[in-house]
Amino acid sequence: MLNRTSTFTLFTLLSCFVFLPKHGNTQENGEGKSGKVESSYLKEVEQLAKTKPLQAAFQSILDQTQRNRNELIMLTEIPAPPFMETKRGERFASMLKEAGADSVWTDKEGNVLALRKGKKRTRTVAFDAHLDTVFPLETKIKVSNNADTLFAPGIADNTRGLVLLLSVVRALEEAKVETEADVLFVGSVGEEGLGDLRGTKFLFTDQSRRIDSWIAIDGGETGTLINMGLGSFRYRVTFRGPGGHSWGAFGLANPQHALGSAIHYFSKAADKFTRSGARTSYNVGRIGGGTSVNSIAFESWMEVDMRSEIPENLNMVDSLLKASIQQALVEHNAMKRMGPALTVEIKKIGDRPSGELPESLPLIQRAMAATTYFGVSPRLTRGSTNSNVPISKGIPAITLGQGGKTGNNHALNEWWYDEKDSYKAIQLALLTLVSEAGLAK
Numbered sequence: 001m002l003n004r005t006s007t008f009t010l011f012t013l014l015s016c017f018v019f020l021p022k023h024g025n026t027q028e029n030g031e032g033k034s035g036k037v038e039s040s041y042l043k044e045v046e047q048l049a050k051t052k053p054l055q056a057a058f059q060s061i062l063d064q065t066q067r068n069r070n071e072l073i074m075l076t077e078i079p080a081p082p083f084m085e086t087k088r089g090e091r092f093a094s095m096l097k098e099a100g101a102d103s104v105w106t107d108k109e110g111n112v113l114a115l116r117k118g119k120k121r122t123r124t125v126a127f128d129a130h131l132d133t134v135f136p137l138e139t140k141i142k143v144s145n146n147a148d149t150l151f152a153p154g155i156a157d158n159t160r161g162l163v164l165l166l167s168v169v170r171a172l173e174e175a176k177v178e179t180e181a182d183v184l185f186v187g188s189v190g191e192e193g194l195g196d197l198r199g200t201k202f203l204f205t206d207q208s209r210r211i212d213s214w215i216a217i218d219g220g221e222t223g224t225l226i227n228m229g230l231g232s233f234r235y236r237v238t239f240r241g242p243g244g245h246s247w248g249a250f251g252l253a254n255p256q257h258a259l260g261s262a263i264h265y266f267s268k269a270a271d272k273f274t275r276s277g278a279r280t281s282y283n284v285g286r287i288g289g290g291t292s293v294n295s296i297a298f299e300s301w302m303e304v305d306m307r308s309e310i311p312e313n314l315n316m317v318d319s320l321l322k323a324s325i326q327q328a329l330v331e332h333n334a335m336k337r338m339g340p341a342l343t344v345e346i347k348k349i350g351d352r353p354s355g356e357l358p359e360s361l362p363l364i365q366r367a368m369a370a371t372t373y374f375g376v377s378p379r380l381t382r383g384s385t386n387s388n389v390p391i392s393k394g395i396p397a398i399t400l401g402q403g404g405k406t407g408n409n410h411a412l413n414e415w416w417y418d419e420k421d422s423y424k425a426i427q428l429a430l431l432t433l434v435s436e437a438g439l440a441k
């Protein structure tokens with residue numbers, strides 16, 4: 001999700017799609033640009049919005065304003081720490097049933113799924129919000145408010161997204177909107193941090209259902225549309241050796257020295273590579289190991305994060321890291337005067353795929369046209385959200401904002417401001433969804 005401190009940081013994105021320099025641990029500078037909407041899509045979406053079923057659905061959303069706020073408070077107070085989304089998932093599943101979905105179930109990964117059958121049933125459009133938050137189980141979660149601003153960890157990212165989904169299901173049901181394609185509502189697990197998009201990755205490897213289009217709700221204000229996925233890899237690298245006394249065992253291969261060499265070779269090579277071409281970054285974020293100044297360490301470790309706008313560059317930095325580690329390992333094993341050789345373990349702890357979808361894609365055109373219909377200029381941008389997974393596979397996908405205003409995402413004082421017209425973000429999402437799924441005649 002995403003988080004914004006001021007309009008000046010409009011296009012500064014974080015992992016899980018965050019904007020916030022202060023608290024986010026994965027901030028990056030993304031770019032944003034005004035999207036160009038073709039007039040045929042503007043016309044198509046405007047005509048759709050004016051149909052009776054859509055007008056009735058919009059009214060239903062407006063009528064749900066107080067209910068949505070109550071449900072936001074209720075769902076926020078059910079903790080959903082990484083890898084522990086079950087309790088919130090169960091509640092969300094029963095709410096989806098109550099909202100009128102045809103069938104609701106939980107898959108092997110823990111994703112809560114609800115199907116709303118279409119008339120033609122030849123395609124499936126998924127509509128997603130993630131269940132998890134970044135907050136550990138012991139975090140005290142009690143919603144407080146100051147007028148229309150609600151405060152609580154996770155209230156914006158992404159509980160508001162879940163509430164938006166429920167509101168859309170209810171509106172479709174109440175207004176009896178029938179779509180051509182099946183709509184699969186998804187409360188996904190593991191979007192944040194070490195969850196590493198596991199819920200969405202599972203959905204796109206599960207062979208039992210093909211998803212043709214993906215719309216994720218995870219973000220800030222209306223008008224920000226993510227059609228580009230910022231990819232990242234994360235590693236924990238550990239050099240190991242026997243370790244011993246700095247004087248008595250002198251001559252043993254030294255893991256700390258090897259790690260230092262690996263960082264040296266990697267930073268030299270990666271610096272050279274990333275000076276031109278698509279924006280690419282690398283960072284050794286943490287290092288550790290060793291027991292005392294006069295001991296040869298038995299292990300030395302580092303955690304490395306690398307990101308790129310394009311998969312080719314991410315793979316290149318990845319191979320530079322691995323080559324540097326090998327070079328250091330060989331060199332330091334050759335230098336040892338006694339004892340066993342060093343070993344190295346390279347453990348991948350994060351893998352978010354990257355990619356970009358062209359703005360000419362019908363889904364992206366429709367989302368931009370719907371945004372324009374609500375009087376907001378669409379801006380296309382890059383982020384790290386569940387949409388990374390379908391985007392990397394070339395499957396139409398977009399991440400839309402949740403409405404209202406948010407701040408301090410991923411921090412204990414996270415807030416969500418219920419603007420007077422925050423219901424419009426729900427109407428916009430519904431319009432995009434029905435436009436992509438097709439209104440059945």
Ligand SMILES: [Zn+2]
Pocket residue numbers: 001002016017130157158191218219
């Ligand atoms: Zn999020």
